Amino acid sequence: MMLSFISQQFAFYLTLLLLFFLPGYFLLGAVFKKDSFSFFEHVIIGSGLSIITTDFTILVLDRANIPLTRYSLALSILAITAVAYFVSKKGQTGNSSFAKLNxxxxxxxxxxxxxxxxxxxxxxxxxxxxxPGTTDLGHHLYWSKVIAETHHIPEYTQRDVISRDETNMIGAPKKISDFIIGEQLFYSSVSIVSGIGFISxxxxxxxxxxxxxxxxxxxxxxxxxxxxxxxxxxxxxxxxxxxxxxxxxxxxxxxxxxxxxxxxxxxxxxxxxxxxxxxxxxxxxxxxxxxxxxxxxxxxxxxxxxxxxxxxxxxxxxxxxxxxxxxxxxxxxxxxxxxxxxxxxxxxxxxxxxxxxxxxxxxxxxxxxxxxxxxxxxxxxxxxxxxxxxxxxxxxxxxxxxxxxxxxxxxxxxxxxxxxxxxxxxxxxxxxxxxxxxxxxxxxxxxxxxxxxxxxxxxxxxxxxxxxxxxxxxxxxxxxxxxxxxxxxxxxxxxxxxxxxxxxxxxxxxxxxxxKDNFYPDKIQETYAASSYLSSKMSGQDILADDHIYITADSFVKLFFMRDYNFPLYRANLERYTNNVDKDEFCTLWMISGPETPDSEKCFRDLGVNFVLVNGKTDAAQFEKLGNFQKVYSNNELNAYYRTN
Amino acid sequence: MSEKKIIIVISVFVLVVFSALSWREMKFQTGTYRNGWWGIYFNDPKGSSLDFTINNESKPEKFSWKVTSQDGSTTFLQGTENVSSGEKRELSFSSQDIPQSQKIIIKVTNGSDGTEKDIYKTLP
Structure with missing residues (x-):
């Protein structure tokens, strides 16, 4: 375990150096004379420039239809760094040194x-x-993982639950604007080059x-x-x-x-x-x-x-x-x-x-x-x-x-x-x-x-x-x-x-x-464990519904399935159903809050939802009294139910 | 004081802090945090098999289990298991002696603090 940890650490810091320090440091040297910046400025600015360089390099590679793999990324960045290094060396005269900042x-x-x-x-x-377990991070890492797994830049889309003409369905993918590519490339580049998984x-x-x-x-x-x-x-x-x-x-x-x-x-x-x-x-x-x-x-x-x-x-x-x-x-x-x-x-x-x-x-x-x-x-x-x-x-x-x-x-x-x-x-x-x-x-x-x-x-x-x-x-x-x-x-x-x-x-x-201690690694680990179980047992036809309100790290559940940004279907914060802005369907609410009602039964049937993951302390009661839900998983925090009909 | 010295000292400090946080996260993933947790699940959630697993991520290692009828009045099978921390112990048994067409509950009790968990299926 120690050996594996050390090698992973080595890979992590080497990747950070390669992606977020080297290219910018040498590019700066290639464009400016050495005494244009102090060493301090050179390092800090070089780091920011490296982030931009890495992002733009990945976008160019993708546009050229070159798969985003460890070798394509690392070699491209190394090539840019090497060219910048030689240009900067050629441009240096005599005993050039950094500007003094003592x-x-x-x-x-x-x-x-x-x-x-x-x-x-x-x-x-x-x-x-x-x-990792916070909501925003889960959302960003989903798209970062899409890039790492498909080796290409994705189109940001999601499939929403739609209620129309007394029928509920999962709609076609629609584009979303909430994500900016630089946010995902930041994580996917590190994961792709270092080989370290996103849940780390x-x-x-x-x-x-x-x-x-x-x-x-x-x-x-x-x-x-x-x-x-x-x-x-x-x-x-x-x-x-x-x-x-x-x-x-x-x-x-x-x-x-x-x-x-x-x-x-x-x-x-x-x-x-x-x-x-x-x-x-x-x-x-x-x-x-x-x-x-x-x-x-x-x-x-x-x-x-x-x-x-x-x-x-x-x-x-x-x-x-x-x-x-x-x-x-x-x-x-x-x-x-x-x-x-x-x-x-x-x-x-x-x-x-x-x-x-x-x-x-x-x-x-x-x-x-x-x-x-x-x-x-x-x-x-x-x-x-x-x-x-x-x-x-x-x-x-x-x-x-x-x-x-x-x-x-x-x-x-x-x-x-x-x-x-x-x-x-x-x-x-x-x-x-x-x-x-x-x-x-x-x-x-x-x-x-x-x-x-x-x-x-x-x-x-x-x-x-x-x-x-x-x-x-x-x-x-x-x-x-x-x-x-x-x-x-x-x-x-x-x-x-x-x-x-x-x-x-x-x-x-x-x-x-x-x-205050507002973070609960044990609860996060339990969400990972339940998600891992369900993803290993569910087929492509099975549909999962879960809950955002009471499940810790719920936005990470989708990283175990990688089917859609909106999979599993989830009960959102309650005000989103009443503010007339966010949600115009109630299936995701009814299926968790009231699975016994005729409306929610229709939702289960129409959407094909046959697995449910909920907090065992807050939302178990409504499922335990129903004969068509079998409790198939239970840990300290979460229960998973399988709907038989 | 030269800038290089400042950068080096800060970099070394950041490296040490990051390594400590990394180690801590790895311990979360592989060990127990505070009291840890444990869970149980059916190996085949969709089928009729009652084979199940005890996943122990807590320190206590003694567990007892029983397979009962819905009202708990009849115990069909029972046993005790020592499941090490970090282990997933699969338990398989024949369901020949268990009547079909009824809800069967598997109840597992932690031998140390008496906490219980159950999972259940209705056999066809």
Whole structure:
């Protein structure tokens, strides 16, 4: 067992290195001079670039009808890495080295402590969640497993139960837009190359890795945003505090990792890197930075449409605010950079993007016209905007207070500051999210308000850090000796109080989660066992109905059958049957809640359902009293029944 | 402090944490968590065979079983089994002595804590 574990671990880390670090690292070296980035930046950006490269490579292979196997994936990625390596070696001159980014010993220790404590807190929270069992993760892994088993990219479809003309039936496959290909390629590429199955530790750990990288991405973004600020390292390190160990479990952090909120997590890694390249393009006049900014933007839309949409809104806000606050300079800048914008490389990128979208792979939300469902007046519950209290609860008092203060400082300093575009960018980023999550009707965007608000933790962390460092700098650097001395004592005391408040606020939030144990690996294992039993005993003609409400990890049952995204048929949360939006059939409800009624008996007959899986504590009673249901399986949590007629 | 040192320290720490979580997940899959669980099932759920399996993923290993009529008044067969943790013990027996055309219940009791589970079929 130990030997098998070690070899599997070796395969896992080697696969992560191959797919999520190497290609991007060497591609960056092939395009830019070595001293364009520090080693830190090179590693972090290279990782994000690797995710995009791996995704696009797989899509091209599939389009060329090359089966997605371990050898085709690994050899393709190795080939890209090798070519990039040789190009980068050829391009290097003399003793080229990375740009210097040295930290003092104290700063270095602080960075290490902040990152390691973040990882430790999250790992402790995830200790019982590392066995996959959450709903979203089950849904994503189903499609990832389809890719791994069929060796091709699937069409996202599902078969629904339809009730029509007094007959119930399982309808024809219909397209769905809920999944974005980048979310599934993330898991399927690891499984295909490493050989590790989906029901294992790797999905949660891969997400955990991406989440950790997103924090480092924010760190390098903060360093670049304030590149001309003498206190940029302090701002960046303080940003790490706000996005790292404080509120490290609240969404979109460890809770999203456990929940398998895949697209959001990967996109939260790509967004800071995308903004990094845009701001570098503004700071320097290099086509390469614009090219990569556009490439990362494209990668975002192949990963998570919601984040891509939020990014578009933030970027549009940035353009509008730039023109408002720096009217003359902004348009002079545009005019100056327009030659770069119209350069062959940038035009070439747009041609490449168009061909890719049109001919290689079109994201499902474009083919299914899902975009039209998010633009317009708010129509769904939970999309109507948050109150200030809800916004505060989502993001934490500390980040709201200091983030808002940072926003005010930014607005106040914009006109005079040398880093005005950086301040505008981070303010626009925060402001757009604030607008969409609190006043969606103003911007006519119909998105889940709570989910939109979660995005604000990233820009607010930078703004909070900026506010504290700016305040401290103004106080300690007064030219008046008396003011300086008085300020020093006062602000030192205030700073200690502030840090205490910040730590108590953020850490108590973590403690609240860590004291509760919301994950049940034993119940998950029982669902796996029951599913494995049923899948081994049922034929292709047998139909299973189960329950989402009381079965732990029910979304994983379908991974044992791989028949359809909607197989087994399942009883959904009860409000979905009454909200007039989600469900227009009641068979899946009646068959579990009331199997004895004439309506449910008709459902069983019409749909051919002859196996049922339910929670033995909550839903056994209605089956035990029926003579035509035989109890064929029972464990601590679940019972399975076979219907004889 | 150089960036390389920072990256190396963080990478090593992440590797150790990930390995620990991986090991923990593997133990969940192959061992018992808290008190563990156990289950029983028919080997042929659709047919008339009463052969069944005890799947033990808990620490206690002593189980007793009996095959009874629907009301429990008649016990047709019974026995005790030692099923190791992680084992699936299949039990086969002839149903010649069991009357047909009635509901037959198989009841299994955990010898340690007395918890019971049952499965049942109506024989043709």
């Amino acid at each position: 930290f003092t010993k104290k700063q270095g220790m602080l960075i290490i402590i902040l990152i390691c404590s973040t990882v430790f807190i999250k790992a402790y929270y995830l200790r019982n969640a590392v066995m 530790y790797f999905p949660v750990l891969a997400l955990f890795l991406v989440n950790t990288m997103s924090i480092l991405a924010l760190f390098i973004l903060a360093l670049e945003l304030f590149r001309n600020n003498p206190r940029r390292k302090s701002i960046a390190i303080l940003s790490l505090l706000f996005i790292g160990p404080l509120f490290s479990i609240d969404p979109p952090q460890a809770k999203f990792v456990a929940g398998g909120v895949t697209g959001n997590l990967i996109a939260n890694f790509l967004v800071p890197l995308t903004l990094y390249f845009y701001i570098r393009f503004f700071h320097e006049r290099t086509r390469g930075f614009l090219f990569f900014a556009l490439l990362f933007s494209m990668g975002l839309f192949y990963t998570h449409h919601l984040t891509g949409f939020m990014f578009l809104i933030s970027f549009a806000s940035f353009v509008i605010l730039s023109s408002v606050f720096n009217f003359k300079e902004f348009f002079a800048l545009i005019k100056d950079k327009s030659k770069l914008l119209l350069s062959p490389q940038i035009i070439g990128f747009f041609v490449f993007a168009l061909i890719f979208v049109a001919a290689i792979y079109t994201p499902s939300y474009l083919t299914n016209k899902a975009v039209t469902t998010v633009v317009g007046a708010v129509s769904k519950a939970g999309h109507g905007g948050l109150t200030l209290n809800q916004f505060r609860d989502t993001l934490g008092e500390t980040r709201i207070v200091w983030g808002m203060m940072g926003l005010l400082f930014a607005i106040f300093l914009i006109r005079k500051s040398a880093e005005k575009f950086s301040l505008i960018m981070v303010s626009a980023w925060a402001g757009a999210i604030f607008l969409v999550s609190m006043f969606p009707d103003i911007v006519k965007i119909d998105l889940p308000s709570g989910r939109a608000a979660n995005y604000a933790s990233y820009p607010l962390s930078i703004l909070s850090a900026f506010a504290i460092v700016t305040l401290a700098a103004k106080s300690f650097c007064s030219k008046n000796a008396v003011i300086q001395k008085t300020s020093s004592r006062f602000f030192l005391g205030a700073f200690v109080l502030l840090v205490s408040f910040i730590m108590i606020n953020g850490v108590s939030d973590n403690v609240g989660y860590l004291m």
